[in-house]
Amino acid sequence: MHIVPIMKHPHKVETFPLSRVATFDMGVIGRKKHRIVGLLEVDVTHARQRLREMRRAGSAISFTSWFVKTVAATVEEIPQVHGVLRGRRRFVFDDIDVALMVERFVNGTPVPLPTVLEACNSRSLESIESGIMRAANQPVGGAQDFQLGRRRSKIVTALFYRLPQFLRLAVFGAMLKNPKIRKQSMGTVIVTSVAAGIRFPGWIIPRTMHNLAFGLGSVIRKPRVVGEEVLPRDVLHLTVILDHDVVDGAPAARFTSRLVKNLETAAVLCQE
Numbered sequence: 001m002h003i004v005p006i007m008k009h010p011h012k013v014e015t016f017p018l019s020r021v022a023t024f025d026m027g028v029i030g031r032k033k034h035r036i037v038g039l040l041e042v043d044v045t046h047a048r049q050r051l052r053e054m055r056r057a058g059s060a061i062s063f064t065s066w067f068v069k070t071v072a073a074t075v076e077e078i079p080q081v082h083g084v085l086r087g088r089r090r091f092v093f094d095d096i097d098v099a100l101m102v103e104r105f106v107n108g109t110p111v112p113l114p115t116v117l118e119a120c121n122s123r124s125l126e127s128i129e130s131g132i133m134r135a136a137n138q139p140v141g142g143a144q145d146f147q148l149g150r151r152r153s154k155i156v157t158a159l160f161y162r163l164p165q166f167l168r169l170a171v172f173g174a175m176l177k178n179p180k181i182r183k184q185s186m187g188t189v190i191v192t193s194v195a196a197g198i199r200f201p202g203w204i205i206p207r208t209m210h211n212l213a214f215g216l217g218s219v220i221r222k223p224r225v226v227g228e229e230v231l232p233r234d235v236l237h238l239t240v241i242l243d244h245d246v247v248d249g250a251p252a253a254r255f256t257s258r259l260v261k262n263l264e265t266a267a268v269l270c271q272e
Contacts, residue, residue: 018161020111025168029176030207034244036252039203040260043224045234047266054269064100064216065129068191070268071214071259072096072120075189078255082188082212083246084179090246091179095119097187099210102135113140116187125268176209188212203237211246215239236263 047066054061075082075096083090098120101112115135117128160168175181182188192206193216201222204215217237224233240259242252262268 018158021161021168023112025165025172026209027207028165028169029172029209033209033211036242036244036247036249037205038240038256039205040238040240040256041222042236042238042260043233043264044219044236044266047263047269048219048234050266050269059126061125061129062132063219064191064193065125065132066266066268067214067216067263068098068100068117068120068128068132069123069125070262071189071191072098072123073268074255074259074262075212076121077258078251080251081242081247081255084182084188084211085243085246086177086179093179093183093188095183096121096189097183099187099190100132100135101190101192102132104136104138104140106140112192114186116185118187172209186210190214191216201235201237203239205239206241208241211243213239213241215241238263 044063048063051061051063051066079092079094079096080090082096083092085091095118097116097118099114099116102115103110104113105111106113113135115131117123117131120128123131160171163171175185186209188210189212190206190208190210191214192204192208194204198218199220201218201220203217206213206215215238217239219234219236221232222235223230224235226233240256242255244252247255
């Protein structure tokens with residue numbers, strides 16, 4: 001008789017923080033969306049030059065703040081793209097509330113937490129920047145801080161995240177059916193990014209509950225045709241996601257074209 005030794009498999013078991021539960025639920029709901037996805041290359045050379053000039057002059061506006069403001073200004077021009085459906089009706093809000101994912105440490109683990117910047121179309125660049133910085137510097141003491149900028153009941157939030165997923169999805173489903181509650185709790189637009197530290201060209205395609213979403217990929221120096229010359233340019237790899245149930249292809253294309261123009265001309269910065 002041969003004795004087979006028991007092989008050891010060294011490993012460790014990690015527990016996700018409760019804040020990650022919402023990510024699982026967003027993925028499930030996002031799979032049900034009828035998406036229009038655009039993978040774009042946007043020349044942001046002029047904008048980055050202008051931002052550097054502003055920093056030298058003492059105005060510390062980040063690339064993210066500029067992007068959020070440009071998105072809000074463009075949505076204001078073609079507002080149906082951020083509409084929210086209720087049955088056969090589309091609610092189009094005047095205010096454009098933009099959700100951002102900000103990486104914070106929860107119990108020693110880095111996780112993305114959402115913050116909602118309200119009425120970005122009527123806010124200044126400085127106001128948007130200060131809103132992002134407040135979220136980035138807000139202490140995270142527990143479940144009550146899982147949405148940055150809005151404190152919720154720690155007990156209720158912790159209990160909700162411990163519910164079975166089908167119950168959480170039922171709650172989310174009821175919330176999403178009410179356009180006003182939906183806007184108040186999660187905004188009408190979301191911007192997410194994984195660009196920090198990436199030195200190769202690439203896009204991200206986020207899975208989200210939002211009807212209008214933007215994924216900021218890497219910014220890479222590339223040769224581009226400018227007039228009659230080929231010049232090195234800073235190129236942003238941008239993903240634009242729209243809900244086909246909310247907006248048809250033609251207005252979606254007009255919005256995307258307008259957004260690219262506003263980004264490449266740094267229209268928002270030229271007004272500063």
